[in-house]
Amino acid sequence: MSKLNEVKEMVQKGRTKKIAGVVQEALDAGADAQEILDAMVDTMGDVGDAFSRDEIFVPEMLIAAKAMKLGLEVIEPQLASGAGEKLGKCIIGTVEGDLHDIGKNLVAMMIKSSGFDVIDMGVDVPVDTFIEKIKENPDVKVVAFSGLLTTTMPALKASVEAAKNCDVGNFKVLVGGAPVTEEYADEIGADGYAQDAGSAVTVAKELIASL
Amino acid sequence: MIIIGEKINGSIPSVAKAIEAKDEEFIKDLAIKQTEVGADFLDVCASVKDEIELETMKWLIDLVQSVSDTPIAVDSPNAAICAEASQFCNKPGLINSVSLEGDKIEQIFPLIADTKWEVVALLCDDTGIPKTAEQRIDIFKTIMAQAKEYGIAPSRIHIDPLVEMLCTSEEGVLMILDVMREIKKLEPDVHITGAMSNVSFNLPYRRIVNMGFTVLAMQAGLDSAVLDPLDRDLRGIIYATEALLANDEYCMDYIEAYREDIFGIQK
Numbered sequence: 001m002s003k004l005n006e007v008k009e010m011v012q013k014g015r016t017k018k019i020a021g022v023v024q025e026a027l028d029a030g031a032d033a034q035e036i037l038d039a040m041v042d043t044m045g046d047v048g049d050a051f052s053r054d055e056i057f058v059p060e061m062l063i064a065a066k067a068m069k070l071g072l073e074v075i076e077p078q079l080a081s082g083a084g085e086k087l088g089k090c091i092i093g094t095v096e097g098d099l100h101d102i103g104k105n106l107v108a109m110m111i112k113s114s115g116f117d118v119i120d121m122g123v124d125v126p127v128d129t130f131i132e133k134i135k136e137n138p139d140v141k142v143v144a145f146s147g148l149l150t151t152t153m154p155a156l157k158a159s160v161e162a163a164k165n166c167d168v169g170n171f172k173v174l175v176g177g178a179p180v181t182e183e184y185a186d187e188i189g190a191d192g193y194a195q196d197a198g199s200a201v202t203v204a205k206e207l208i209a210s211l
Numbered sequence: 212m213i214i215i216g217e218k219i220n221g222s223i224p225s226v227a228k229a230i231e232a233k234d235e236e237f238i239k240d241l242a243i244k245q246t247e248v249g250a251d252f253l254d255v256c257a258s259v260k261d262e263i264e265l266e267t268m269k270w271l272i273d274l275v276q277s278v279s280d281t282p283i284a285v286d287s288p289n290a291a292i293c294a295e296a297s298q299f300c301n302k303p304g305l306i307n308s309v310s311l312e313g314d315k316i317e318q319i320f321p322l323i324a325d326t327k328w329e330v331v332a333l334l335c336d337d338t339g340i341p342k343t344a345e346q347r348i349d350i351f352k353t354i355m356a357q358a359k360e361y362g363i364a365p366s367r368i369h370i371d372p373l374v375e376m377l378c379t380s381e382e383g384v385l386m387i388l389d390v391m392r393e394i395k396k397l398e399p400d401v402h403i404t405g406a407m408s409n410v411s412f413n414l415p416y417r418r419i420v421n422m423g424f425t426v427l428a429m430q431a432g433l434d435s436a437v438l439d440p441l442d443r444d445l446r447g448i449i450y451a452t453e454a455l456l457a458n459d460e461y462c463m464d465y466i467e468a469y470r471e472d473i474f475g476i477q478k
Contacts, residue, residue: 014463057462059461059462059463059466062461063463
């Protein structure tokens with residue numbers, strides 16, 4: 001088990017040069033790929049929490065995610081055959097009229113690291129395009145909208161309403177972005193609000209648990 | 212950035228006083244403090260009368276080594292003193308310095324040829340400090356050719372192009388930056404060093420000038436410097452510049468140094 005702890009430490013400290021070797025050692029020591037994946041996902045959860053508590057900086061979160069990605073490459077062959085457990089699909093994008101993507105990308109990265117299958121729609125995404133994508137993926141679990149401008153908050157509202165009213169599948173709607181507050185999220189009918197990339201993961205997991 | 216801690220130098224009045232009074236604790240304290248903030252070398256320069264320079268160097272080196280494992284930069288204008296004082300060191304350090312002046316290279320290069328010692332080489336010769344970039348580059352080439360003869364790899368050599376004073380030579384500072392760029396082009400593995408504070412002599416509020424120059428010099432190839440490692444703002448500027456020049460993946464060194472309280476608002 002100490003090898004698993006070492007894997008966790010490599011992710012948490014973002015040791016991009018060492019992680020592949022340590023993951024391989026863990027496999028050699030008898031840990032299975034799923035166990036290693038779970039350990040890495042847990043660690044990314046901790047990293048996200050530390051970020052939410054202002055204990056670490058953005059690059060530290062980025063490098064942890066990069067380390068996890070490199071670790072994942074080592075176990076992927078085994079996971080494909082054993083079908084690693086996934087939390088489900090998450091469609092994410094920045095709403096129409098808004099070109100900001102740094103925060104949205106961080107959220108996408110953290111949600112992906114936590115075990116979701118992320119479909120990133122990019123920025124300036126029209127409401128109809130979101131809805132089409134939802135229809136293409138009726139098994140989607142979370143739809144996440146980002147908006148960074150006060151001027152695009154109406155677009156956020158329109159996106160949430162369209163998503164809630166489209167008669168497809170069974171998913172929850174998550175919103176976030178600098179001007180967005182918990183109150184505003186409630187007001188426009190979103191199911192969840194995330195203040196930052198760390199809490200986005202926690203909220204997304206809570207949302208799918210309530211599905 | 213390779214940091215050569217400058218604080219143990221007899222030309223600094225408080226250190227001269229400590230040497231005179233044989234104040235061991237004062238010297239040890241300077242060594243400990245510079246070690247704590249991660250200096251890569253501790254410069255030791257006696258700056259006393261010739262007759263007592265060697266014994267003073269021994270006294271200083273012994274004191275430093277009693278409290279620190281950081282390699283020592285043996286600093287004297289006299290190559291013979293550098294050579295003899297290097298024997299007091301319990302691990303390879305840095306000879307500070309040689310140049311094409313007199314027989315300095317002949318005294319030092321054979322001594323360090325088959326060792327791990329590194330060396331600072333100043334771009335001057337018997338005619339003094341050259342006025343033009345071309346002359347300095349010529350001296351550089353001669354020094355590198357001699358180093359090659361002794362099998363001293365470029366990565367063990369720190370070239371000091373000799374920083375000009377801004378107040379008397381505005382163009383001189385630009386010239387030095389050109390020299391740095393040219394050296395890096397000719398010999399990418401060689402280190403470029405300098406005494407950052409020379410640039411600001413005779414100007415008010417010198418530290419700002421030193422910091423501006425350090426940033427420019429780093430972009431021109433400076434990767435080693437003689438400076439005060441306890442100067443928190445200067446250290447912060449250096450970490451920030453490394454990151455800005457894409458020499459610091461994910462800003463990890465910058466963040467780590469901040470956490471270790473090397474710069475920033477004192478914790």
